[in-house]
Amino acid sequence: MTRDIVLRVIGKILIPYALVFALYVQFHGDYGPGGGFQAGVVVAAAVIFYGIIFGLAAARRAVPEPLVESLLALGVLLYAGVGVAGILLGGNYLDYFVLDHDPVHGQLRGIFWVEAGVGITVSGVMLKIFYLFAGRGRDLEEG
C-alpha cells in the first residue's frame, strides 16, 4: 500500500484542500450549512486519510497522540468557558447576549467560540477513536 504511487500523489494533493475546506465549513457555519461538528469530522477525515496511505506511524508523527487528547479536552473547556463567561459578564450560563455591547454581536461572538470548541473536540475525538482502533492489534504485538 505505501508504495502505491497514485494514492500517495493524490493524497498529497487532496489533503491540504480537505483541511482548507474544513476551515470554510467551520467559519461559514454562521451563514450557511456547516459548523463545528462537520468541520471537525472533515479535519479528522483528512488525517485519517493520511494515516491510511502513509501508515499509522506517520500519522502519529504528524499529529501526536498527546496533542489529540489535549485537543478533545480543550474543545470542551472552550465550550464550557463560553458558558462561564456568560455568568462572569452578568448573564446566565451560556448567555450570548452579554458577550458584547450589542446582543446580536454577542450572539455571533458566542456561537463562534462555541462552534470552535465543538470543532476542536470533534476532530480530537474522531482521531482518538481512529488511533485507538487502528493501533489496537499492533500496539499489543509491539508490547
Added chain:
Amino acid sequence: MGLLGHFTYWATVFILMTGLYIVIARGNLVKKLVGLGIFQTSVYLLYVAPGKLIGGTAPIVGGAFSVYSNPLPHVLILTAIVVGVATLALGLALVVRIREAYGTVEEDELLEADAKDD
C-alpha cells in the same frame, strides 16, 4: 389521511422492529450493534419527518417566504445522531476488548466461557 398519508410512520415502525429484532435474535455482538444502530435510526425518522412541511423552506426570515419547516427536530436529531455515533464507537471498542479477552464475539460461546469461570 389514509394508509399512505401515514407512510413515514409505517416506515418508522418497520425500521424500529427490524432493528429491535436484530438486537434480540442475533448472537454475534457486532451484528447486535448493527441492529442497535438501525433501531436508533427509526427515532431520527420519527422526529424529522413530521417537522417537514411540503413546500416549506428553511426558517429564514424574509419577505419572499411564508411557509417554513420546523427546524427544531433537525437540531434534536443532530444531537441524537452524535449520541448514536458515540454509542456505536464505545460498543465496538468493547467488542474489540471482548474479542481479545475471550477470543470470540459469539454470544453463546461467551456464555459457555463465563459458565466455566464461575
Added chain:
Amino acid sequence: MLSQHFPILLVALPLIAAPLIVLGRSGFLGWIASLAVTGAATLMAGALLAKTTAAGTISYAVGSWPPPWGIEYRVDAANALVALLVSAVALVAMPYARRSVSAEIGQDRQYLFYALLMLCLSGLLGMTLTGDAFNLFVFLEISSLSTYVLIALGRDRRALTAAYQYLILGTTGATLYVIGVGMLYLATGTLNLADMAARLPDVSDTRPGVAGLAFITAGIGLKFALFPLHAWLPGAYTYAPSVVSAFLAATATKVSAYVLMRLYFSVYGVDAVFRDMPLGPVLAVLSVAALFVASAAAIVQRDLKRLLAYSSVAQMGYITLGISLGSATGLAAAVAHLVNHGVTKGALFLLAGGIALRAGGTGLERVAGLGRTMPLTAFAFVVGGLSLIGIPGTAGFASKWALVSAAIGDGQWWVAAAVLLSSLLAVAYVWRFVECAYFRDPPQDAPAPGEAPADMTGPALALTAAVVAGGLLAAPVLEASARAAAALMGLAR
C-alpha cells in the same frame, strides 16, 4: 450573586472538571479535582434544598432564553433532594476512591477513571435538575456512556461482557424513552416539562399520548431495572470496580426512578396515569414480582456483590410499589425509600469493596470468618443488612413503615402483606452473610487479613452511621420526602 447560578453550576462544574482532569494526565490531580468538585456540588445541592424548602420552585433559564423556548432548569423540593443524595454519595465515595482505585485500576488509566466519574456525576445531576425532556435524554446518555466505560474498567474479563450487555439494554431503554418524548412532542409541540404538563390534559387520552407513556415507562424502566427488565444490573454491579458499584447502586437507578416519578406525577398527572390507564396495577404486580423473585434469586447467589445487586432489584420494587399506589403518601414513601436505600446500598457496596481488597474477592467463601478477621466491617455490613430487611432503628425501617402505612391508608392490604412477607426473604439473604462471616473459619490464603485501611473503612462507616441515624431520626427524611411528593404532584395542576 453566584447562588442564583447553582442549578447550572451543579451540572457544569463536574462537566468542566472532566476535561481539566484529562489535561492534567495525573491520577492524583484527578482525585483532588474530583474531591473538590463533589464537595462543592454537595454544598450547592444542600443550599438548593434549603432554598426550595423556604421559597418553592427555582427556575433557571440557560442562555437567558426564556422558557418554554430555551432549556429551563427547574429545581423543587423533589429534585433538590435527589441531587443532594447523588452529590453527597459521590463526596463520601471520594476519600475511599483513592486507595480502592489504586488497587483495582492501572496507574496510567486512573486519571481517565476520575474524568469519567465526573462526566457520570454531571449526567446524573443534569438528569435530575433539567426541566426539558430532550435535555434529559442527552444527560441520560452522558451518564450512561460514562457508566459503561466505568464498568468495563473492572478487573475481571466478565466486566467487559457486563458492560456490553448494559450498553445494549441501556441504549435500547434510552431510545425507547426518546421515542416516547417524540410522541409527546408531536402531540403537544413542546419539550419543556412544565409547559408539556399544561398542554397534556387535552391530548393525554389520544393515541400518541398513551403510546408515549408506554414507551417512556418501558424505557425508563429498563434504566432503573424494573423487574423483569433488570437483566443488566447484576453483572454490571458485580464486576464493576468497587467505587463504581457503590456510586451506581446508590445513585444511577435512583435518578431514573426520580425521572419516572417526575414524568408520571408532574407531567402526565395522577389522573392520566392511574385513572385513565391501568398503570397502577401493572406496576404493582411487577413490583411485587420483583420483591419475591429478585429476593429469592439473591438468596442463592455465591458472590456478595451479586447478592447485593439482586437485592437492589428487589429494593427498587419497593420504590415502584410506592409509585404504583398513585397517592401522595405512597409517593412520599417511595421518595423516602429512594433516599434511604441509596444510602444503605452505598454503604454496603463500599464495605464490599473493603472486603474485596482484604479477603481477595467477594465470593461468599472469601467472606468466611469475616467476623474475626474484619470485625468492624462485618458488623457494619450486618447493620446495613438490617436496613435492607427493615428492622426498627435503621433507615430501611422508616421508609418501609411509611410504605406499609400508605398502602393500608389506601386500602391496599395485599400490598402491605407483600412488603412484610418479602422482608422475610431479605432476612434469608442477609443471614447468608451472617452465617459465612460469623460461623465459618476464615480461608487460609487471604492476601492481607485485617480491617481495610482507614480511608476506606471511614467513608463506609460514615454511610453506615447515616443508615442508623436515618432510622433513629427518621423525621427529617420523611418530611423532606413529603415535601418532595407534594412538589412532584403540584406541578401538573
